[in-house]
Amino acid sequence: xxxxxxxxxxxxxxxxDKDLKVYKWNRWxxxxxxxxxxxxxxxxxxxxxPTLNNPGFLQTFKFVxxxxxxxxxxxxxxxxxxxxxxxxxLNSSFDRMQQSCNMGLLRExxxxxxxxxxxxxxxxxxxxxxxxxxxxxxxxxxxxxYNRRYLxxxxxxxxxxxxxxxxxxxxxxxxxxxxxxxxxTYGHQCGDHILQSISADxxxxxxxxxxxxxxxxxxxxxxxxxxxxxxxxxxxxxxxDTVADKTYYxxxxxxxxxxxxxxxxxxxxxxxxxxxVARADNALYQAKRTGRNxxxxxx
Numbered sequence: 001x002x003x004x005x006x007x008x009x010x011x012x013x014x015x016x017d018k019d020l021k022v023y024k025w026n027r028w029x030x031x032x033x034x035x036x037x038x039x040x041x042x043x044x045x046x047x048x049x050p051t052l053n054n055p056g057f058l059q060t061f062k063f064v065x066x067x068x069x070x071x072x073x074x075x076x077x078x079x080x081x082x083x084x085x086x087x088x089x090l091n092s093s094f095d096r097m098q099q100s101c102n103m104g105l106l107r108e109x110x111x112x113x114x115x116x117x118x119x120x121x122x123x124x125x126x127x128x129x130x131x132x133x134x135x136x137x138x139x140x141x142x143x144x145x146y147n148r149r150y151l152x153x154x155x156x157x158x159x160x161x162x163x164x165x166x167x168x169x170x171x172x173x174x175x176x177x178x179x180x181x182x183x184x185t186y187g188h189q190c191g192d193h194i195l196q197s198i199s200a201d202x203x204x205x206x207x208x209x210x211x212x213x214x215x216x217x218x219x220x221x222x223x224x225x226x227x228x229x230x231x232x233x234x235x236x237x238x239x240x241d242t243v244a245d246k247t248y249y250x251x252x253x254x255x256x257x258x259x260x261x262x263x264x265x266x267x268x269x270x271x272x273x274x275x276x277v278a279r280a281d282n283a284l285y286q287a288k289r290t291g292r293n294x295x296x297x298x299x
């Protein structure tokens with residue numbers, strides 16, 4: 001009866017002896033590992049899963065075996081213990097089954113023999129759902145780039161880091177010239193398409209470590225780490241030229257667009273985050289007042 005239950009439960013169950021040899025391996029583990037119980041029973045676990053042969057896992061195993069501790073491996077910290085492939089594509093960044101695992105002690109009745117069990121639960125769908133919720137709080141719904149709230153949080157973090165490390169930090173603010181005219185002429189769906197296209201073009205021009213965010217409406221920000229003003233100006237000029245040199249298409253219409261921008265580097269004196277943003281914003285409006293399709297450095 002208990003053997004049937006061991007194989008019927010919808011989670012992985014592994015029992016190991018004191019030498020880390022497999023004593024029990026249930027049906028769930030067979031299905032997801034593609035290793036039969038007959039093949040692995042009596043064999044060293046590390047022969048099949050060498051990534052588990054690490055100091056952290058070994059220390060946890062010894063604590064459980066010797067002192068009867070109970071240990072929980074959180075998916076948020078470890079992602080998984082056993083590297084099982086995803087059965088189907090779930091449109092996420094995970095390439096392995098996400099697992100929450102428990103490790104505890106078992107004693108053989110009537111003897112002093114001890115075993116350690118590991119219970120493995122597949123939490124991939126929950127992890128993907130949580131990941132999507134997190135992205136919804138970080139990303140702009142229309143363009144897919146970061147939103148203003150995320151930018152402001154990261155800006156404060158990087159501001160503090162820059163002051164501690166004395167490394168440069170620069171901010172580019174830009175917006176689309178005559179964007180209202182695009183909406184009025186071609187419609188708001190076309191305007192949305194332009195916002196999405198420019199977001200993708202700008203993202204492709206900066207480093208993966210930098211942050212591109214939609215600040216509001218047709219206004220965007222780029223946060224450049226360890227980049228002085230001169231380097232940020234070169235990036236901003238590249239963004240401007242990339243947009244100006246491209247023809248955007250919507251339905252049967254071909255549309256030319258330009259952007260204007262302002263660039264500010266964090267001053268090493270006690271400048272606040274708000275003052276940094278204000279200087280970049282002022283430089284942006286100076287660019288718009290003096291002709292558009294240009295980049296202006298902040299004073």
